[in-house]
Amino acid sequence: MTDAAPATPLETQREIDRSHMTVSDEVAIQISGMNKWYGSFHVLRDINLTVYRGERIVICGPSGSGKSTLIRCLNRLEEHQQGEIVVDGTELSNDLKNIDKIRSEVGMVFQHFNLFPHLTILENCTLAPIWVRKVPKKEAEETAMHFLEKVKIPEQAHKYPGQLSGGQQQRVAIARSLCMRPRIMLFDEPTSALDPEMIAEVLDTMIELAEEGMTMLCVTHEMGFARKVANRVIFMDQGQIVEQNEPEEFFNNPQSDRTKLFLSQILGH
Amino acid sequence: MSDTHAQTVRFVRESMLPEQEPPLAESGVLKWVRENLFSGWLNILLTVLSLAFIWFVLSHLLPWFLNSVWSAGSLSECREIRDEVFGPDASSACFAVITDRWHQLVFGFYPPEFYWRPIVALLLFLAAMAPVLFAGIPRKALWFSAAAPFLIYFVLWGGTIWGPLAVALGFVVGYATFVGLSRFNALLATLGAIVVPILYWLFVAGPLAGALASVLPIGLTFVPSDDFGGFQLSFIIGMAGILLSLPLGILLALGRQSNLFIINKTSVAFIEIIRGVPLIVWLFTASLLLNYFLPPGTNFDLMLRVIIMVTLFASAYIAEVVRGGLAALPKGQYEAADALGLDYWRSMRLIILPQALKISIPGIVNTFIGLFKDTTLVVFIGLLDPIGLSNAIRASTEWNGIYWELFVFIGLMFFICCFSMSRYSIYLENKLQREHR
Numbered sequence: 284m285t286d287a288a289p290a291t292p293l294e295t296q297r298e299i300d301r302s303h304m305t306v307s308d309e310v311a312i313q314i315s316g317m318n319k320w321y322g323s324f325h326v327l328r329d330i331n332l333t334v335y336r337g338e339r340i341v342i343c344g345p346s347g348s349g350k351s352t353l354i355r356c357l358n359r360l361e362e363h364q365q366g367e368i369v370v371d372g373t374e375l376s377n378d379l380k381n382i383d384k385i386r387s388e389v390g391m392v393f394q395h396f397n398l399f400p401h402l403t404i405l406e407n408c409t410l411a412p413i414w415v416r417k418v419p420k421k422e423a424e425e426t427a428m429h430f431l432e433k434v435k436i437p438e439q440a441h442k443y444p445g446q447l448s449g450g451q452q453q454r455v456a457i458a459r460s461l462c463m464r465p466r467i468m469l470f471d472e473p474t475s476a477l478d479p480e481m482i483a484e485v486l487d488t489m490i491e492l493a494e495e496g497m498t499m500l501c502v503t504h505e506m507g508f509a510r511k512v513a514n515r516v517i518f519m520d521q522g523q524i525v526e527q528n529e530p531e532e533f534f535n536n537p538q539s540d541r542t543k544l545f546l547s548q549i550l551g552h
Numbered sequence: 553m554s555d556t557h558a559q560t561v562r563f564v565r566e567s568m569l570p571e572q573e574p575p576l577a578e579s580g581v582l583k584w585v586r587e588n589l590f591s592g593w594l595n596i597l598l599t600v601l602s603l604a605f606i607w608f609v610l611s612h613l614l615p616w617f618l619n620s621v622w623s624a625g626s627l628s629e630c631r632e633i634r635d636e637v638f639g640p641d642a643s644s645a646c647f648a649v650i651t652d653r654w655h656q657l658v659f660g661f662y663p664p665e666f667y668w669r670p671i672v673a674l675l676l677f678l679a680a681m682a683p684v685l686f687a688g689i690p691r692k693a694l695w696f697s698a699a700a701p702f703l704i705y706f707v708l709w710g711g712t713i714w715g716p717l718a719v720a721l722g723f724v725v726g727y728a729t730f731v732g733l734s735r736f737n738a739l740l741a742t743l744g745a746i747v748v749p750i751l752y753w754l755f756v757a758g759p760l761a762g763a764l765a766s767v768l769p770i771g772l773t774f775v776p777s778d779d780f781g782g783f784q785l786s787f788i789i790g791m792a793g794i795l796l797s798l799p800l801g802i803l804l805a806l807g808r809q810s811n812l813f814i815i816n817k818t819s820v821a822f823i824e825i826i827r828g829v830p831l832i833v834w835l836f837t838a839s840l841l842l843n844y845f846l847p848p849g850t851n852f853d854l855m856l857r858v859i860i861m862v863t864l865f866a867s868a869y870i871a872e873v874v875r876g877g878l879a880a881l882p883k884g885q886y887e888a889a890d891a892l893g894l895d896y897w898r899s900m901r902l903i904i905l906p907q908a909l910k911i912s913i914p915g916i917v918n919t920f921i922g923l924f925k926d927t928t929l930v931v932f933i934g935l936l937d938p939i940g941l942s943n944a945i946r947a948s949t950e951w952n953g954i955y956w957e958l959f960v961f962i963g964l965m966f967f968i969c970c971f972s973m974s975r976y977s978i979y980l981e982n983k984l985q986r987e988h989r
Contacts, residue, residue, distance in 0.1 A: 360887050379895075387893030397888035400986050401906050410902060411892035443986045463892065 299511055303496040306514060309336040310369075311467055311498045312357060317366030319349075319356060319522075326352050327363070328522045336466075339499045341509040341530075344519035345545060350502045353519070354469045357500070358382075358389045371466060387415050390460030394472040396452040398444035404431065404455050405440040408462045416463065423462070430458040434488050450481025454488050461492075468492065470501040506550060510534060518542045616643045624648035626950035649951050650961050656945070657961075660781015660936055666710075666773065670784050673707045676700055677791065685976065687983070701795075708780075708788070710772035718761040722749040777855040781936035783965060789855070789937075790924040790969075793862040797923065798916070800863065801870025802909075806900065808875055819871070826868035832929055834861045839933035858930055866923040873915035877908035910984045917977035921970045928966075938962045 312334040319327040326349045334340060342350045355361040356368060359375055359382045368375040370385045399407050408427035412418040418426070431437045434454035436447075444452055453473055460468060470489065474482040486508050493499060493512045503509070509516050509530055516533040518526045518541075526533070526542045534550075537543045589599045619638045624630040630646035638644055650657070659667055680700030683693035702716040726749035734741035765771070780788070807819030826834075838857040881904060889899035909916070931940040942958040945951050 358891055360890060383893050383895060386891060389891075391888075391891040393884055393888065393891075395882070395884050397882075397884035399885065399888070399903055399907075401910065401984070411894060414898050414902065415893045445986055459892075 299490065300494050303494060304337070304339070304514070305496060306335050306337045310334070311336045311338070311371060312500075313367075313369040314357075315367050317356070317363050317368060319352065319361065319363045319365075326522050327356070330366070330524060332517075332524065334467075334498065334500065336498050337496050338515060339493050339497075339513050340501070340515045340517060341513040342500065342502045342517045342519060343504060343506075343509070343545075344525075348519040349522040350519045351471050354391075354471055354500050354502055357467075357469060358386050358391055360391075383415075387411075387463055388465055389467045389469060390463060390465035391469045392453070392456050392460055392471065392473045394475050396444070396449070396456045396476075398452055398456055398459070400444050403441050403443055404436075404447070407444065407455060408459045411459070412462050427458070427462050430461045431455070433461075433491070434458045435484075448481060449477045450484045453477065453481075453485045457485075457488055457492070467498045467500070470499065470503065472502050472504075474503060474505055504549060506534070518545065520545075612643075616645050619643065620645035620647045622647050622651055625652065627952065627954050645957055645960075646954060647957050647961070649945065649954050649957050653941075653945050653951075657782045657938060657941055659784050660941065661779045662781070662784065663773075663775060663779065666775065669707050669710070669772070669775075673704045674787075676704050676707065680704075706772070709775055709777075711774040712761065712765040712769065712771040714761040714764040714768075714770075718757040718764070719753065721760075722753050722757060725749050725752050777853050780855060782938055782941055785855075785930070785935060786924075786927045786937045787969075789859055789862060789927045789930065792859045793866055793923050793927070794920050796859070796863040797866035797870050797919075800867035801916075802874055802905065804867060804871035805874035805878060808871065809878055823868045823871050826864055827872070831862070831865050831926055832932060834865055835929055835933050837861070854933070854935070858933070858935065862923060862927065865926075866919055869919045869922075870916060873912045873919060874908060876915065877910075877912035878904065880911050881907055910981075913977050913981055913984075917973055921973055924969060924973075925966060938965070 310333055312332070314330050314332040317327060317330040318325070330353060342353065344350050352361055356363050356375075357370060363375075371388050373381050373385055375381065375385060398404075399410070402410065405424060405427055408431065409420065409423040412423040412426065413420055428437055428440065431440055434457055436451055436454055436458075439447055439451060439455070444455065447455065457473075473489070474485050477485060482505070486505060489499070489501070489508065490512055501508070501513075513530050515527060516530050517524055518533070518537075518539075520541050526537065526539050528538075533542075534546065537546055590596050619634070619642050621630045621633045621644060624633055624646065625648075627646060627649075630644075630648050634640070634642060634644040634646075655664065655667070659670060662670060677700065680697040683689040683691070684697055699720070702720045706713055706716045726745045729748040730741045730745035732741075733744045804819050804823055807815045808823065810816045810819070835858060838861040839854060842852065842857055885903060885907065886899070889903040894902065928937055928939045930937050931943070934940075936944065939962065942962060945958065946954060
């Protein structure tokens with residue numbers, strides 16, 4: 284089990300700099316007794332989870348286990364029907380003001396990038412800062428170029444999303460979120476729609492982000508990433524948290540039978 | 553077995569091949585003709601048949617056009633000229649009716665001494681549309697476009713200039729109310745921005761304009777709507793309908809997608825009722841029935857009523873076309889806009905509508921073209937659009953018996969307008985093309 288090599292070569296090639304990866308005891312997200320239904324289908328059942336600032340959490344599990352739905356509840360892309368979610372000290376309720384406040388503090392990266400195809404890369408990155416944060420255009424563009432350099436594609440700034448490869452698009456999507464200077468980043472299967480060669484470049488960007496101490500929640504099947512970067516791995520099945528542990532323990536010594544089965548299936552070949 | 557096989561299969565490319573031009577025989581005019589016109593027996597037969605058909609049509613139509621008479625006072629004079637020049641059996645068009653009645657066809661019964669006013673209005677209209685239609689013009693010109701409707705109204709109808717100015721001031725009042733109230737509450741501000749201007753228009757605008765006019769009488773001679781006719785009338789109704797129905801249609805489409813129960817159901821009911829009844833019925837409603845519902849004594853301009861009906865009718869269609877565009881957008885676009893913290897109106901204006909409208913361009917322009925041609929229906933409620941005028945012209949003793957020339961001309965004018973719209977929509981689609989080529 285220990286030498287089950289991750290499929291992504293690039294990110295394993297360098298040592299992770301852990302000097303800024305510190306978990307504080309300040310609570311970033313608090314979920315208590317949360318339940319969600321789609322019609323009569325009970326998707327999320329009694330979720331209790333506390334995320335501390337600086338934590339890097341990987342959520343994994345079979346498809347349909349509710350992991351995407353869980354992180355989509357954190358910025359109200361999905362509504363929960365029972366229980367309490369507090370993000371950054373603000374409770375998620377029907378109050379539109381609170382929702383907009385939380386959304387502007389929480390960045391999200393989607394499986395299918397969801398860049399705005401009618402805007403250039405630069406416009407994609409400056410739109411929300413200009414219209415939500417009221418940042419002057421000049422300043423927003425400088426910030427955008429800073430983050431585009433960080434994800435290593437400043438030369439694409441004036442192209443349209445359709446002209447970029449999948450990996451590049453996903454890195455732009457990450458830069459677009461970062462331009463809002465979020466305190467928490469959510470990743471919803473960010474590499475699932477990418478070719479293997481492009482997965483590495485996106486994971487590299489995510490690792491750099493983790494090294495800077497960003498609070499991250501990632502739904503992903505990249506177990507190499509989980510092992511290297513995460514400080515906590517959560518395994519979900521049938522809408523419930525089945526097991527959570529530190530990555531070493533989680534991969535080497537899984538406790539529940541469901542987790543063992545899942546790990547043997549995704550690491551077995 | 554595997555050993556021998558591996559030897560024959562082994563291959564390593566040492567240099568990559570450069571790109572090459574296609575062979576010469578695979579390009580050029582000859583290839584096109586061979587491939588598209590004469591590629592097989594069936595194809596050759598169809599080509600020959602098509603050419604024969606084109607020749608048949610042209611051989612009948614061309615002499616009629618080429619032998620046409622452009623200058624005569626009546627149909628009988630036309631026939632005399634034809635008999636003299638081309639012989640009595642020649643087929644000949646009498647376009648003299650167009651030159652003779654040109655002013656009437658274009659301006660209707662607008663007073664001849666004021667013909668410059670519709671021309672100025674048209675120039676104002678074109679200047680106002682330019683910055684809306686084409687990107688190369690400075691954005692500041694849009695302020696002129698916003699002021700143009702009031703100017704154009706003033707130039708066409710005349711009267712005191714304070715009337716249109718007082719109406720325009722209503723929008724400023726609305727905006728000021730919105731800015732003033734939005735410090736307290738967004739919903740209150742929106743309501744105020746709708747209610748206050750309406751109250752202003754109903755109770756303040758009229759007396760204000762009257763007072764200003766008595767102090768400082770600036771104006772043009774008033775021309776009543778009854779004098780409007782011809783292409784001028786079609787153009788005013790058509791363009792006003794087009795320009796007003798687009799924003800209304802977009803709002804209806806958004807209303808139909810809304811989660812708010814009352815807004816949603818109102819939009820659905822409006823769209824279905826307007827769309828489910830023929831336009832001609834709405835026009836009769838506008839011309840006859842509306843007077844029964846309005847307080848006695850209110851004189852509500854017939855042309856204005858027609859413009860309102862045509863606008864409402866087209867906006868129901870636009871709403872459905874735009875709804876198609878909205879539905880075609882991936883859900884991820886809505887989610888990405890939400891996740892960035894954009895509120896509803898900003899995400900609609902900046903993310904959703906630009907893309908949805910781009911998808912809907914062909915449908916929207918289709919509706920516009922339909923609307924523009926449907927303006928000819930106003931002939932049934934007694935407005936003298938080109939069709940109505942053609943009936944009047946044919947009823948006169950000079951031109952009794954003329955049919956084709958008038959309708960060919962009217963058709964051509966409509967075709968030019970509609971074809972330009974169609975071309976513009978293709979230009980716009982290409983300009984907004986963002987996909988990788």
